Amino acid sequence: MVRLWEARWYLLAGLAAVTVAYGFGPGRAWALPVAVLLLFAALFSAKPRAVRIAEKAGEVEAEGLQRLSGEYLAAAVADPLIIFDRSTTVVHANAAAFVAFGGMSPGLSLPLKFRAPEMQALLDSVVSGKIASDELDYLEKLPVERVYRVSASSVGHGTDLFVLVFKDQSEARRIDRMRADFIANASHELRTPLASISGFIETLRGPARNDPAAREQFLQIMQNQTSRMARLIDDLLSLSRLEMKPYLKAGARVDLRQTLESVIDSLGPLARDSNLVVERDFAEGQFAVPGDRDELFQVFENLLENACKYGQSGGRVSVSVAPGGTVAEPTVDVTIRDFGPGIPEEHIPRITERFYRVDVETSRAQKGTGLGLSIVKHILTRHNARMSIRSELGKGAAFTVHLPAN
């Protein structure tokens, strides 16, 4: 049927020629040349046209196929994938690229976003056609360290399109780094209690061998030191675990009101022992934010624990929840406030650093490991949240966590 349709011009021309030849009879000599002419005209005009139509149809079909399958393919790829044209402008970026880099809308000029010198060189060399494809390691240090194996290549023949695929290698790199960091931090921090324990062991075996009172006292100190080491290891491990998986699972939401209630409950004994009253100041409404419940629990637990430990002299600690942020980017603000001595201003910017202590003596006395706020900061970075600290000497300190509401 299709063949017949394609051949319609030949048929028509043939029919016309025959009609002309017969209709006008043999007497008219001009009829034959006319018929021949008609035949030729039909052949010459019709054939190219038919081919053109066929080509066009083919093109439309192929273009549609390419575009559709390209987008579907890009969406099906789990790694960030960006398709761009010869002017290095983004044509299409898949969902993973949006999540990983943000603001990957079509029309964005790629060299403006990937500014690292070697990325610029890679884009240049692929677009200029010097090489068909190339790979390199791309490192994004901030705000969270990420390492990608990036490959750039041209797509198909003469499409003028190119593709960048990012393979996330952060996990492997992070495990290596974590091992090194963990050993460095742990050995440094564990050396102190260990030195003190071995010192007491020596004394117990030597001078204090026959002194039961001293022995009891020393054993008590040694026990304190070992429990400090145990706490330190717990904290280091939870910090390492956090560093292992810097991204959160999407989708889960946490009810802050309920989480805070359970944090307050779990720290009830500590508050009672410190003669503290925990005041609640929750605004009306539901406060659900995207995030991981266990991790947020740890954030508030660490903050409230700090407030109880260091704000003991204030007699009360307040926990408040309120909506905040701007209309464009609403947040839920949780403030944990103590009324103790406060934090000297010069320490505030640095207290989230690992093992940074405002006052080493107090921290040791309160069984601090120097990692609590560091853990808090880590978790908050993962939640895209910020923490602000306000403190006035003698009036206490307020830690406010700004969690994005959406």
Place this chain on the structure above:
Amino acid sequence: MQSVHIVSAYDEELKFLAKRIAAMGGHAERMVEQAVAALVSADQDLAQKVIRDDIVLDEGQREIDDKAILIIARRQPMATDLREIVGAIRISADLERVGDLGKNVAKRVMSVTDGRDATSLYRGLEALANLALIQLKDVLDVYASRSVEKIGVVRDRDEQIDAMYTSLFRELLTYMMEDPRNITSCTHLLFCAKNIERIGDHATNIAETIYYIVTGDQMPADRPKEDKTDRVVVQQPEVAK
């Protein structure tokens, strides 16, 4: 980014400027990152590399200046285009300064190498540099995406940088008081910290320029100032601990 002009070469020229700025930005980010890494790990080779790299930024700035002047002379730009071009000149100058500051940090690596025991200081410097680098990255990302509504955060961060700088300043003074032998390295570190803090300021400048390019208005002038080092004094310790 901008509307299409009748002369497509004009568009090309404007795009070229933006790309050069981004490339300069990438170089500046890399230099600062490596300079601080060299400082923290006492890596002389890396420091030398940073010092050599500075020339790329100098060249970049000169090229952008030339190109921008040519465009102004040839195309008589108006409104957004004019702001875009003048903005490019200003941003490239800021980035070139950032490179200089990074280079200066790298130059000091050699002098600080001896007597490095205060690990907390280096950790502090690294944290300060991270803040400044995040700020630079955010600003350059805004330059790419033109979403100026994100610029407020950049300024907030400048506040953090200043606070952190003040804190480091105080700590360095304390170390110098404790032991005069620390003075050499601490003074160099003080300048390093100052340089990094200045990088944050340049990032804020760039943010303001971008705001101006996109909106045509100057950014409101309520820029926070948290650098309180002009008032920091350290009391003579009564007894050395």
